[in-house]
Amino acid sequence: MEDFIPKAVEFAGNHTIMVVAWVVVFIGVIVTFAKSATSAVKVINNMQLTQLINKEHGVVVDVRSNDEFKRGHIIGSVQALPSEIKNRTASILEKHKAVPVIVVDASGLGSEALANQLHKQGFAQVYSLKEGIGGWRGANLPLVKH
Numbered sequence: 001m002e003d004f005i006p007k008a009v010e011f012a013g014n015h016t017i018m019v020v021a022w023v024v025v026f027i028g029v030i031v032t033f034a035k036s037a038t039s040a041v042k043v044i045n046n047m048q049l050t051q052l053i054n055k056e057h058g059v060v061v062d063v064r065s066n067d068e069f070k071r072g073h074i075i076g077s078v079q080a081l082p083s084e085i086k087n088r089t090a091s092i093l094e095k096h097k098a099v100p101v102i103v104v105d106a107s108g109l110g111s112e113a114l115a116n117q118l119h120k121q122g123f124a125q126v127y128s129l130k131e132g133i134g135g136w137r138g139a140n141l142p143l144v145k146h
Contacts, residue, residue, distance in 0.1 A: 041115040044127045046139050049074075049102050052127065058100035061093060063114055064133065068106065072143035074136065077104070085114050088121060100125040108132035 012019045044052070052058030053076065060077040062069055069079045084090035093101070101123050103115040112128040119126045129136070137143065 039112075039116070040119045041112055041126050041128055043108075043112060043130050044102065045130050046136055046141055049127070049129055052100045052102060056100050058102055058125075058127075059096045060129075061096075061101055061103050061118075062133075063103060063105050063111060068133075070146050072137070072145050073133070074104065075142065075144050082110070082114055085117050085121075093118070093123075097123050100127060102127045102129055104129045104136075105132045107134050 049058070049060070053060065060074045062073050062077040062079050063082050063085065064073075064079075065081075066079070069077075073079070078092055078096070080090040080093055085093075101115075101118060103111040103118065103126065105111040105114070108129060108131040111132060115126045115128040131138070133143070
């Protein structure tokens with residue numbers, strides 16, 4: 001142990017950029033973990049979504065555009081545009097406050113923020129689908145078209 005600290009200091013001095021990068025990555029992982037652990041919104045996978053629909057009468061809220069929604073969506077989905085959620089004008093969602101609500105977008109990147117908006121608006125159980133419709137389609141799961 002006596003040799004470790006001087007060698008670690010020497011290594012850090014010789015490889016400053018790498019050490020700083022590792023510290024930044026480490027802090028980023030901790031922040032991400034803490035944020036997800038304290039978030040009211042849980043990110044779920046395709047199987048968990050299916051279970052919420054089948055066992056708890058969960059409702060899928062598809063936040064993609066009208067054209068994307070018509071090209072294929074999860075059966076039973078309700079469409080609400082992001083602007084409607086942000087402006088609290090998605091009245092179609094009000095009757096679903098007591099059941100699990102799963103927010104789905106194209107890639108899963110923007111759905112968590114919209115799910116947080118719904119939680120702030122009084123929805124008790126709000127989820128976000130990891131990888132969105134792209135992940136659903138990639139797993140060859142069924143979509144319906146209108």
